[in-house]
Amino acid sequence: xxxxxxxxxxxxxxxxxxxxxxxxxxxxxxxxxxxxxxxxxxxxxxxxxxxxxxxxxxxxxxxxxxxxxxxxxxxxxxxxxxxxxxxxxxxxxxxxxxxxxxxxxxxxxxxxxxxxxxxxxxxxxxxxxxxxxxxxxxxxxxxxxxxxxxxxxxxxxxxxxxxxxxxxxxxxxxxxxxxxxxxxxxxxxxxxxxxxxxxxxxxxxx
Numbered sequence: 001x002x003x004x005x006x007x008x009x010x011x012x013x014x015x016x017x018x019x020x021x022x023x024x025x026x027x028x029x030x031x032x033x034x035x036x037x038x039x040x041x042x043x044x045x046x047x048x049x050x051x052x053x054x055x056x057x058x059x060x061x062x063x064x065x066x067x068x069x070x071x072x073x074x075x076x077x078x079x080x081x082x083x084x085x086x087x088x089x090x091x092x093x094x095x096x097x098x099x100x101x102x103x104x105x106x107x108x109x110x111x112x113x114x115x116x117x118x119x120x121x122x123x124x125x126x127x128x129x130x131x132x133x134x135x136x137x138x139x140x141x142x143x144x145x146x147x148x149x150x151x152x153x154x155x156x157x158x159x160x161x162x163x164x165x166x167x168x169x170x171x172x173x174x175x176x177x178x179x180x181x182x183x184x185x186x187x188x189x190x191x192x193x194x195x196x197x198x199x200x201x202x203x204x205x206x
Contacts, residue, residue: 058118
């Protein structure tokens with residue numbers, strides 16, 4: 001399909017609208033603790049060289065960047081929210097304003113993409129997964145964590161959650177996008193609203 005200038009303009013207007021739906025990701029104990037727990041779990045399963053290039057997609061205010069740096073890595077973060085960018089840069093983190101579906105990195109740049117609670121903000125996650133595949137090196141790793149649908153927290157009703165899918169649907173898209181699912185994990189916990197579940201996937205580029 002060839003997009004006409006009119007199609008492109010409509011699409012860009014739509015992307016501009018979506019950008020206005022972003023919100024700052026302030027640090028919370030829940031997400032800080034889960035990030036540390038899953039990062040430790042991932043690195044125990046998939047150890048990386050200290051020189052590995054790591055991209056944190058949807059880095060928020062730097063919770064994963066902080067832990068990667070404590071482990072001796074030098075990660076790069078991307079986000080669209082200006083408040084998050086400012087917060088990260090004030091902490092000395094390397095963060096760039098960039099959309100997860102339209103990244104400006106060269107092909108086969110990264111050894112790991114860490115994408116925790118971001119791809120559900122994509123209006124076309126299958127396309128986004130192909131973009132992740134593009135910038136990953138051969139045999140590179142991808143960690144994805146997403147909220148489950150239809151829990152007590154009703155994540156599918158969040159203003160900018162456009163792709164809150166079931167676990168099997170996620171896995172199918174990941175495989176079709178060129179990844180091997182090394183492990184999938186249900187992260188179950190309780191919050192004030194009641195029981196909640198996140199789906200985590202450890203993937204490798206074929």
